[in-house]
Amino acid sequence: MLECNWRDGKWETTHIKPYGPIQVEPSCKVFHYGQAIFEGMKAYKDEAGDVFLFRPEDNWKRFNESAKRLAMPEVPYEVFVEGLKTLVNLDKEWVKYGEGLSLYLRPFMIASENGVAAAPSTEYKFMIVMSPAFAYYRGEVRVIIANQFSRAADGGVGYAKAAGNYAASFYPNNLAMEEGYQQIIWTDAASHEYIEEAGTMNIFVRIGDKLLTAPSNDRILNGVTRRSVIQMAKDHGIEVEERRIRVSEIKEAAQNGELKEIFGSGTAAVIVPIKGFKHEDFKYELPVIENDYATNIKAALMDIQYNRTEDKHGWRVKI
Ligand SMILES: Cc1ncc(COP(=O)(O)O)c(C=O)c1O
Incomplete structure (x- = not known):
């Protein structure tokens, strides 16, 4: 040490x-x-x-x-x-x-x-x-989209990797686990209408062929993997939007079949596909699809991390 x-x-x-x-x-x-x-x-x-x-x-x-x-x-x-x-x-x-x-x-x-x-x-x-x-997460991950507890507030310390942020998330997360969900997707503290991030992951939502993720702000940790996923997606010709994402937009997309994927990004597991979510009374299981973004982007990122491919963005640092 x-x-x-x-x-x-x-x-x-x-x-x-x-x-x-x-x-x-x-x-x-x-x-x-x-x-x-x-x-x-x-x-x-x-x-x-x-x-x-x-x-x-x-x-x-x-x-x-x-x-x-x-x-x-x-x-x-x-x-x-x-x-x-x-x-x-x-x-x-x-x-x-x-x-x-x-x-x-x-x-x-x-x-x-x-x-x-x-x-x-x-x-x-x-x-x-x-x-x-x-690899950190094993097994299927289902999440609750928060409508009561909050992780961070405007002007607070959400963007910092402060120990207390994690301590404060354990109790709501325990409640989610009692209900059979592994993680919580936090929403904005003011209205609980927009998704933010999960336990130790930033969140991506694929609606149609577009990849959406919440913009980084003072409540969300600006993930290194998040930035890498955005870049990799762009390199693969995927349209990425960094903007606020309404929970209602996700639910509507689920209902009309446009919601293709939700996944988390973080150092621990690179990318974690979310199998299903619950928000209030609404429960949804994500479809199993071919050629999904999560698998492709994860493979591309791991190829860079494990020195199996060219590192055109200069992310690898040899010891
Ligand atoms: C709250 C939170 N969000 C997102 C992430 C993902 O960040 P990174 O990709 O830098 O690991 C982490 C940490 O790993 C985190 O603790």
Whole structure:
């Protein structure tokens, strides 16, 4: 694991050491005010044994946007990106080769000052831990489109990868799971009329041959996979619209047979096809179709990640 501490207004020397417990005091600010942010990314191995990161600078930039919103110090490129490369290089053997296999990378930062005054910490701990990973979601995914709970509000922290965003989603998600649904597609907090994103995925809807996704805003995490899917779709000649999507539009398209696919995008599983959804009393099972966008775009993206194809957008970074 990698560790770098912020004290007296600056980042100290970065250390890499074996994974193990860290010592913090009970008054450590992260426990009381939730100043904690993270990123999620992966390292992939190709057939020749070379290891690659996927768009790591995008994660670094997003991490620092999260840091800014949570009143935390930004982490320099050398600590985050160069640190990642050094760490992954040391543990290259843990990046397993095979379809869907990867080394999951978890950079995170916590407020580490002791004291329970409700004010930003003056000390922070940035760390990176890693774990070999299989594909994250297995089995069929059905979702509830939210009409009561909200994930994020205007002017809030929805666009940041703040730990508290996830804590707040667990209870509604547990209720959804009790009903037999694996995920919630969140809707805008103000009206619950427009879809936003799901647990750890951005959402795409295919109506006819057009691919729709909600625009990124201050409530939605601007996914690296989302941006990659949009680019790949365009490269494949698919029309993509980034615009607000009404729940009623999805339901109408379902009723008139125009709704072809719904899928989520995220680092964990690249693309997750949604098999069915529920909104209030309306339940719908997506049709099984040939030559679907989800499968094609996922394959195209994984070919880039695993160094099986040309990387014309320069997304791969060799370790
Ligand atoms: C809330 C949320 N939305 C979307 C995503 C997808 O983002 P990315 O494609 O960068 O993994 C994630 C994280 O993985 C997430 O936590």
